[in-house]
Amino acid sequence: MGGEDPGTRERILVAAEELFAESGFDATPTSKIAARARVPKGLVHYYFARKQDLLAALVERLPDERIEPARIVVPGDLTASLCRLVAELDARMKASRLLSHLLWREADTHRAVRDALQERFRRVVDQVRAVIVAAGAGGLAVADVDAASGLLALAVSYRHSVARHEDEAGDPSMDREVAFIAGALTGRPVVR
Incomplete structure (x- = not known):
């Protein structure tokens, strides 16, 4: 996946985060995520093979609570x-x-x-x-x-x-x- 655009991936994640928070994971189709991110639906699947992969990527974004x-x-x-x-x-x-x-x-x-x-x-x-x-x-x-x-x-x-x-x-x-x-x-x- 050498042609990945980190800006596109980020827009998809932001759109997924907003929509999942608004409507829930199960009630949010990837087509809606694509529309909110202003990308073709196929691009969502290029970055995240399954919708579950989007959720997993969002879980990884939890703030790090390790404090010295x-x-x-x-x-x-x-x-x-x-x-x-x-x-x-x-x-x-x-x-x-x-x-x-x-x-x-x-x-x-x-x-x-x-x-x-x-x-x-x-x-x-x-x-x-x-x-x-x-x-x-x-x-x-x-x-x-x-x-x-x-x-x-x-x-x-x-x-x-x-x-x-x-x-x-x-x-x-x-x-x-x-x-x-x-x-x-x-x-x-x-x-x-």
Whole structure:
């Protein structure tokens, strides 16, 4: 496929993302994707042999949630470190709200999407765990760190799954939740 045009492939992906988010994967024919992308239908199949391949390519576009802990950790301040992590994860997901909407919508009917979202969740748990450890919250029981990491990752994932329903002005922070988790881990309740 030496004659591929990355601009054409991108237009097809953008059109598919928009239409799948609007109508759902199953209700969107490739002819509609081609029309929205302003390309012949055959070109859609040139780049993506099956419609399922379009969905797989969109799954790969999920924002990378790997964040170097050293970039966001405030040594000795678990609450601030976790707040900075949540803000960074939120910023990355906000950059692709439409994609987020599409993937959460299709997770129930497409195993590849569900698997990708579960893998993303596991990476967020690992990221939270790394920040807790890097913030200097040493001496904590591994089970407590694991439980806190899972709880915060669940809260972040839930927010991202419903982000498309939130009004931009009414987007609540998770400062209270983060302070609660940090206080529970350190034994020092934080009032924010």
